[in-house]
Amino acid sequence: YTLSAISAFPPSGLQLLNRDSFQNRYDYDVVVIGAGHAGTEAAAASARLGARTALLTTNLDTVGQMSCNPAIGGVAKGQIVREVDALGGLMGQAIDATAIQFRMLNRRKGPAMHSPRAQADKKSYQNHIKWQIESQPNLDLRQETVEDLLTEPSDSKDPQESATQRVVGVKVRGDAVYLAKTVILTTGTFLQAIMHTGEAQSAGGRAGEGTTAGISGALHRLNFELDRFKTGTPPRLNARTIDFSQIEVQPGDDEPQPFSFLTSEITTSQMPCHIAHTNEAVHDLIRENLTRAPMYSGQIDSQGPRYCPSIEDKVVRFADKSSHQLFLEPEGRQTQEVYVNGISTSLPRDVQDAMFRLIPGLEKASIMRYGYAVEYDFCPPTQLWPHLESKSVAGLFLAGQINGTTGYEEAAGQGLIAGLNAARTVAGQSTWVPARQDAYLGVLVDDLVTMGTDEPYRMFTSRAEYRLLLRQDNADRRLTAQADQLGLIDAPRRDRLAEKLEQIRIGRELLAAARIEKSPADVYLRRPEVTWPMMCELVPELNQIAPDAAEQCCIDIKYAGYLDRQQMDVDKQQRMSEKRIPVSFDYNRIGSLRTEAREKLTKVRPLNLAQAKRISGITPADLALVLAHLEH
Numbered sequence: 249y250t251l252s253a254i255s256a257f258p259p260s261g262l263q264l265l266n267r268d269s270f271q272n273r274y275d276y277d278v279v280v281i282g283a284g285h286a287g288t289e290a291a292a293a294s295a296r297l298g299a300r301t302a303l304l305t306t307n308l309d310t311v312g313q314m315s316c317n318p319a320i321g322g323v324a325k326g327q328i329v330r331e332v333d334a335l336g337g338l339m340g341q342a343i344d345a346t347a348i349q350f351r352m353l354n355r356r357k358g359p360a361m362h363s364p365r366a367q368a369d370k371k372s373y374q375n376h377i378k379w380q381i382e383s384q385p386n387l388d389l390r391q392e393t394v395e396d397l398l399t400e401p402s403d404s405k406d407p408q409e410s411a412t413q414r415v416v417g418v419k420v421r422g423d424a425v426y427l428a429k430t431v432i433l434t435t436g437t438f439l440q441a442i443m444h445t446g447e448a449q450s451a452g453g454r455a456g457e458g459t460t461a462g463i464s465g466a467l468h469r470l471n472f473e474l475d476r477f478k479t480g481t482p483p484r485l486n487a488r489t490i491d492f493s494q495i496e497v498q499p500g501d502d503e504p505q506p507f508s509f510l511t512s513e514i515t516t517s518q519m520p521c522h523i524a525h526t527n528e529a530v531h532d533l534i535r536e537n538l539t540r541a542p543m544y545s546g547q548i549d550s551q552g553p554r555y556c557p558s559i560e561d562k563v564v565r566f567a568d569k570s571s572h573q574l575f576l577e578p579e580g581r582q583t584q585e586v587y588v589n590g591i592s593t594s595l596p597r598d599v600q601d602a603m604f605r606l607i608p609g610l611e612k613a614s615i616m617r618y619g620y621a622v623e624y625d626f627c628p629p630t631q632l633w634p635h636l637e638s639k640s641v642a643g644l645f646l647a648g649q650i651n652g653t654t655g656y657e658e659a660a661g662q663g664l665i666a667g668l669n670a671a672r673t674v675a676g677q678s679t680w681v682p683a684r685q686d687a688y689l690g691v692l693v694d695d696l697v698t699m700g701t702d703e704p705y706r707m708f709t710s711r712a713e714y715r716l717l718l719r720q721d722n723a724d725r726r727l728t729a730q731a732d733q734l735g736l737i738d739a740p741r742r743d744r745l746a747e748k749l750e751q752i753r754i755g756r757e758l759l760a761a762a763r764i765e766k767s768p769a770d771v772y773l774r775r776p777e778v779t780w781p782m783m784c785e786l787v788p789e790l791n792q793i794a795p796d797a798a799e800q801c802c803i804d805i806k807y808a809g810y811l812d813r814q815q816m817d818v819d820k821q822q823r824m825s826e827k828r829i830p831v832s833f834d835y836n837r838i839g840s841l842r843t844e845a846r847e848k849l850t851k852v853r854p855l856n857l858a859q860a861k862r863i864s865g866i867t868p869a870d871l872a873l874v875l876a877h878l879e880h
């Protein structure tokens with residue numbers, strides 16, 4: 249299971265397949281491989297657009313499964329969930345229906361930093377997603393293991409199309425093929441995956457599951473570049489064996505805020521989480537056993553997520569810290585399993601057991617699942633167009649962890665974009681991707697296809713240059729009208745937005761008309777100490793404005809100066825984005841272009857000057873040369 253082993257895969261010859269030679273043959277517009285977070289959103293989006301869609305996944309009992317922590321959202325990730333929801337995706341409603349605790353992070357900071365996060369009842373979440381998929385018209389969910397991608401030479405004469413191959417379907421285990429006009433690959437951490445716990449290694453993309461080798465072979469045969477990443481997960485404990493009296497309680501918010509713009513209120517009861525701490529004795533134990541940690545023994549040499557380090561990593565990198573927080577998160581209402589957030593590890597089992605003996609409250613804790621690390625193949629995403637279609641194989645889309653990202657939310661967002669664009673491609677429509685100034689999802693896909701990633705990519709607010717505009721509270725105002733035009737949403741969501749916009753309009757009118765202390769009420773509201781409840785006392789008509797619309801009125805008015813300035817930056821950037829570069833543009837024509845710039849531009853093939861500017865190592869002088877040639 250090493251990269252070099254891939255070349256040993258025999259060429260399957262299936263690209264020359266006689267389509268009629270398979271007894272079991274199914275025809276679809278879009279086939280999605282893998283029903284994780286990317287695959288389920290991709291399939292749902294494609295089917296909502298009317299494309300006949302098949303979602304093929306190895307095990308129907310793991311649809312929408314959370315491989316790692318039982319939580320959705322968090323800083324920048326919560327914003328993505330709100331965007332997925334605003335575009336008609338599944339994730340927001342699923343977590344609202346199944347969460348056991350809600351918290352709005354960074355409440356003390358400005359609204360751009362407010363980030364919703366919720367603990368999920370893991371099994372219920374998964375069942376909810378599965379039910380949504382099963383109930384979706386135009387969508388067939390099937391238990392199938394995909395073994396190969398079927399392609400044929402591309403016959404396109406379109407100079408805008410760079411692909412030399414075209415996908416025509418997939419072959420599954422057991423002599424059956426699914427033919428399709430587009431295929432979306434969302435196999436997560438399963439490609440040639442190896443799990444590590446101490447010295448022990450086994451093949452598999454997630455504990456208790458197998459690995460996928462055929463798809464790596466197919467990608468290799470199709471000349472895709474593949475690389476390796478690793479990620480890890482912590483042990484799970486039995487709550488019965490934890491002494492909760494010794495550890496701090498972390499309750500949910502008193503007024504839980506839903507993720508979905510369609511959920512009016514959260515009425516379910518919330519469960520508490522708890523916070524424990526590591527100590528010097530634990531750190532000493534880890535240091536003594538570092539040679540047995542696959543990361544340090546040389547057993548793993550691929551890159552892991554820098555911002556989600558294992559406990560052995562933390563002890564080495566932050567050697568001066570005498571303690572780290574451990575968040576004990578229940579995995580659901582009907583299980584005693586507790587996820588220990590903060591202690592991801594691939595140390596051997598005996599060391600994992602011994603670590604807990606040294607932590608107050610967890611001395612007697614019994615591990616139900618040991619932590620492990622997993623190494624897997626991913627496809628460097630500069631091989632994709634922004635709409636997530638391969639540059640070399642037409643009709644083949646890639647979304648989720650296979651593109652080098654980490655996280656359920658990043659996967660879900662990419663899935664939605666891939667599903668939407670696969671269905672639009674089948675319908676002969678132009679592709680659609682949100683711009684960086686419109687959504688974190690725009691930042692995500694642009695970062696991936698323009699810069700690639702040399703470590704598992706997760707979203708941060710700092711990745712977005714216009715984050716004052718990209719708030720969790722306004723994702724519907726930013727995206728739902730576009731989703732409506734694209735056919736992604738239905739009447740209740742459309743009506744909900746219209747109602748909210750109308751309420752905002754009325755609120756703004758009332759504020760402009762009323763006077764407080766001789767100045768217009770909206771000017772008075774700008775004062776930092778003035779809140780909406782105070783305004784309602786002074787202008788009682790404002791009581792008719794619903795809380796979500798009131799929040800928008802407040803933010804629009806209080807932050808008007810900052811928002812206007814950011815909008816001016818957006819407009820400036822927009823002018824560069826309008827300077828389009830043809831796909832077939834030949835950078836070799838620019839004799840004076842530096843070799844590094846020529847190579848990078850040829851590899852990424854930016855679609856406009858603004859994207860070219862974001863490629864690392866491209867200088868203003870390179871851009872000036874490209875611009876000069878574009879204008880000739």
Ligand code: FAD
Nearest residue numbers: 282284285286305306315316394435436648649654655659
């Ligand atoms: P997945 O959710 O992995 O879904 C892939 C799907 O494809 C699965 O349903 C699988 O059965 C199916 N599949 C695979 N091969 C085939 C095939 N040949 N045919 C049919 N179906 C197939 N993220 C974080 O943000 N933080 C973390 O700390 C973190 N830790 C992780 C630890 C572990 C051990 C793992 C495995 C993942 C971790 N992740 C973490 C990542 C997170 O789980 C993923 O980012 C997210 O699940 C990716 O979603 P996805 O849809 O791309 O893939």
